[in-house]
Amino acid sequence: MVNIQVRDVPEELRNTLAAEAKERGQSMQAYLLTLFEEAGRRTRAIAMLRRLDSMGGGYSGPGSDAVEEIAEQRAERDRRILGEA
Template sequence: MVALQIRDVPEELRDRLAAIAEERGQSLQAYLFDLVRDEVRRRDNLAVLERFSRSTYGTRLSEGDVADSLRAARAERDAELGVPGGDQ
């Protein structure tokens, strides 16, 4: 494993980060490690979503088709449950 160092962090920022870490029951190091790891995971997830959006596989339904299907299914469910307006 490697060590990372961040220089020139204002004391107020360091104190706030330490307070957040303490609220979470973590050391400052553990909290900062979690932040860095989560940021990398988000970036990885965005890259996967971007690949899917450019792909030719998956659904051929339009957004409108999906929205219409959801509306119809919700209306059917609401009608079965007797929710007012569920039979629209």
């Protein structure tokens, strides 16, 4: 495994993430790793959909209603997680 260091994180964001980690019973490291894993899965899924589209798989791209709905739901979840709702 590799180490990742993120600099210049606003204190308010750090506190929000720490509070969420604590509420979940996780360390900050474990919680952030979960967020990275989720982002990685989304990135891989989008890449797969694009590959399918290039092969004529029927994916209509970012304008697709289903894709837009999923993106909106995930954005809302992320806002709740970060305490921005």
